Structures are given as structure tokens and as C-alpha cells.
Amino acid sequence: YWRGRNAAELAYTDPAGLPALRAAISHYLRAYRGVLCEPDQVVVVGGTQAGIDITARVLLEAGETVWVEDPGYGACQKALLGADARLAPVPVDEDGIQVEAGEQLAPDARLAFVAPAHQYPTGAVMSLERRLALLDWARRAAAWVLEDDYDGEFRYGRPPISTLHALDQGKRVIYLGTLSKVLAPALRVGYLIVPHDLHETFAAMKAATDRQMPIGEQAVAAEFIASGRLAAHVRRLRTLYGRRREALRAALSSHLGELLDIQDSGAGLHFMARFASTLPADTAIAREAQRRGLGVRALSTSSPLKRQLQGLIIGFANVPQERA
Ligand SMILES: Cc1ncc(COP(=O)(O)O)c(C=O)c1O
Structure with missing residues (x-):
């Protein structure tokens, strides 16, 4: 070049x-x-x-x-x-x-x-x-x-x-x-x-x-x-990530449906899940999920400002359907 x-x-x-x-x-x-x-x-x-x-x-x-x-x-x-x-x-x-x-x-x-x-x-x-x-x-x-x-x-x-x-x-x-x-x-x-x-x-x-x-x-x-x-690449990603999103959502609802309240607006590369019942600190759960290769973050550390919320930010773009 x-x-x-x-x-x-x-x-x-x-x-x-x-x-x-x-x-x-x-x-x-x-x-x-x-x-x-x-x-x-x-x-x-x-x-x-x-x-x-x-x-x-x-x-x-x-x-x-x-x-x-x-x-x-x-x-x-x-x-x-x-x-x-x-x-x-x-x-x-x-x-x-x-x-x-x-x-x-x-x-x-x-x-x-x-x-x-x-x-x-x-x-x-x-x-x-x-x-x-x-x-x-x-x-x-x-x-x-x-x-x-x-x-x-x-x-x-x-x-x-x-x-x-x-x-x-x-x-x-x-x-x-x-x-x-x-x-x-x-x-x-x-x-x-x-x-x-x-x-x-x-x-x-x-x-x-x-x-x-x-x-x-x-x-x-x-x-x-x-x-x-770029436009063609984005079109392909949208289909791929759409499938991954559905697979991960379905897996979360069937295994953890009672524990997590998933808030999914049908956009982006992640959704947020609040805790529907008492769970260990979100930081501990996120650490364990990361150890297993998932794109999960603790909601409590996302915003250094006023509100201290407990929950998870769950990325789906890097989770192949078969791993969901
Ligand atoms: C709200 C928001 N905007 C933008 C970005 C992208 O930032 P950058 O373009 O600096 O990589 C991110 C990355 O996660 C984000 O969360």
C-alpha cells in the first residue's frame, strides 16, 4: 500500500x-x-x-x-x-x-x-x-x-x-x-x-x-x-445476530426464566436482564459467565453515576446458536 x-x-x-x-x-x-x-x-x-x-x-x-x-x-x-x-x-x-x-x-x-x-x-x-x-x-x-x-x-x-x-x-x-x-x-x-x-x-x-x-x-x-x-456485511450480520439472539433468549427463558426478567427491545447486540428474585451479586455472576466465554457484564458496574442497579448485560453476538 x-x-x-x-x-x-x-x-x-x-x-x-x-x-x-x-x-x-x-x-x-x-x-x-x-x-x-x-x-x-x-x-x-x-x-x-x-x-x-x-x-x-x-x-x-x-x-x-x-x-x-x-x-x-x-x-x-x-x-x-x-x-x-x-x-x-x-x-x-x-x-x-x-x-x-x-x-x-x-x-x-x-x-x-x-x-x-x-x-x-x-x-x-x-x-x-x-x-x-x-x-x-x-x-x-x-x-x-x-x-x-x-x-x-x-x-x-x-x-x-x-x-x-x-x-x-x-x-x-x-x-x-x-x-x-x-x-x-x-x-x-x-x-x-x-x-x-x-x-x-x-x-x-x-x-x-x-x-x-x-x-x-x-x-x-x-x-x-x-x-x-460494508452494507452487504451488515446485512449478513443482521441475519446471523438475529438467529443468535433468538437462540440465546430461548435458552435463557427455558433454563433461567424464573430468575431473570429479560428486557429486550429487538435491537442491538445485547439485552439487559434484571433479577426477578434474590441472586448473588451481579459481579460474581458476570465473572463466572465470562470465565465460560460469554459476553456478560454486571449492570452494577456499567454506570459509575447515581443508580446502582443489579442485573446482567448479556451480549448475544458472540454466542453461536449451538452454544446458546
Ligand atoms: C453506547 C456506546 N456507544 C459507542 C460504543 C462504541 O465505542 P467506540 O466507537 O469508541 O469503540 C460503545 C461500545 O461498547 C457503546 O457502548
Whole structure:
């Protein structure tokens, strides 16, 4: 690969990302996620984690408040704290973040971080009503919404819901996607979609933090996406993971049905199970499951914030049907 590159390609290039990759991402998002964006709104970043960090640095002054989902994604909370944000934990129910509670707890927040396609760890898919309420709050409060489209590609027999980005009339949404779940987390390739008038500022922040993404990863990702192979791969995964989900759910209901209350929204790569009766600490159960090669985590350790819930986060993508 390197031998075939000319000097200009190996020099410092646009910190917002390789033009071919930005074009491929904008085309993919239009076609498969209903996110209408131009290549010059894309900023290629090192996964969701880096995208949160850059967004917080661009949009927030030190000490400003961010709504985070409770329970929520701990790694996101750490990135926000690292950018000197103040976190306001807002409760999540089966419809997603409770916007009214957020308005009461922290009406002055500048940003809300949400994963509406499949919330971590509860697995809730944000309802259309909540999506509209969140966008309405953002418009009234002149606040931003950072949409983590986590697991957005994975639905099983449920109709798709528009992304916040697609519903947003007030241009308050920053969209964040990643190749971590559709390809591999170690690739560290993600993308922000930002409004035109903020693109230069985001690109400058990218340059100030780590200059630009490595060219090799970007070129390979561009080719993989533009050739249609990513979309085909996702289609295959959806069928495979759908079967694995059903097999694991059936096995859990028949063996542990009395003990676990499974909350499955028909999306993503995991479901949450609360304890229907008294069981040993979730950390002990998760440790034992991990020892046996299962993708199980303790709910109590998922969110370092307020709510201490006992239960399990059960991944099904890595459990072949015959092992369920
Ligand atoms: C809510 C959420 N968003 C995004 C990601 C992906 O993060 P990254 O793109 O940094 O690998 C994860 C990983 O588990 C997650 O739980």
C-alpha cells in the first residue's frame, strides 16, 4: 500500500479526514441511516470515544453541564469529565432518556449525550415522542444533542425509527457513528456529522488533538464502504445476530426464566436482564459467565453515576446458536 502512494498523499492532509472516506461515509449514511449530509460535514475520528472528546472540547466551556443517560455508558461519562464537563445524570426508561426529568434536574445544560438507537446498558430504543421532545428542548434551550448512533444498524423485526439527526429541524444535533460494532473495535474509525458552520472548528480541534487519522486505515475503510461491501456485511450480520439472539433468549427463558426478567427491545447486540428474585451479586455472576466465554457484564458496574442497579448485560453476538 505505502509504495503505491505519492508524496502528497503521505504528507499532512486534511485533519477532517481523507476526502474519499468522507464521501463514502456521507453516501453510506444517506442510504442506510437516513442521515442527509455532505462530505464536507464529516470529520473522521478515532471511534465514538474520540468523537465525544472532540465534541465536548468544541461545544463546552469548562464546568458546563451535560445530560447523560442514567444508567449510561461509562466510557462516555469519562470522556466528558476529561473535558471538564459537569454531568447531570438523567433517568432512562423503556422510551429512552426522560426529557422532562432532565429539564427539571438541569435546565441549563449545554449538551445532551444520548444513544437513541439502542441505549447502553438498558437496550431501550428511544420512542419517536421522546426524540421530538428532546429536540424541542434543545431548540428552546439553544443546547446541543450528541447522537451516538450506537448499534443503529441492528434491528430485528421492528420498524426503523428516524435518527435524531434526520428529525432535527433546529440544527442542534451532532451525529456520531463508528465502525466498532459493524466491523471491529480495534480499527478505531468513527465519524462525526456536524453542521456546515462548525466544520472548520471541529477540524481545527481534530488537528489540535492528534492532527489527523492514519491514512492507511482511512483508505482501506473508504474502499470497503464505497464498494458496497460494508452494507452487504451488515446485512449478513443482521441475519446471523438475529438467529443468535433468538437462540440465546430461548435458552435463557427455558433454563433461567424464573430468575431473570429479560428486557429486550429487538435491537442491538445485547439485552439487559434484571433479577426477578434474590441472586448473588451481579459481579460474581458476570465473572463466572465470562470465565465460560460469554459476553456478560454486571449492570452494577456499567454506570459509575447515581443508580446502582443489579442485573446482567448479556451480549448475544458472540454466542453461536449451538452454544446458546
Ligand atoms: C453506547 C456506546 N456507544 C459507542 C460504543 C462504541 O465505542 P467506540 O466507537 O469508541 O469503540 C460503545 C461500545 O461498547 C457503546 O457502548
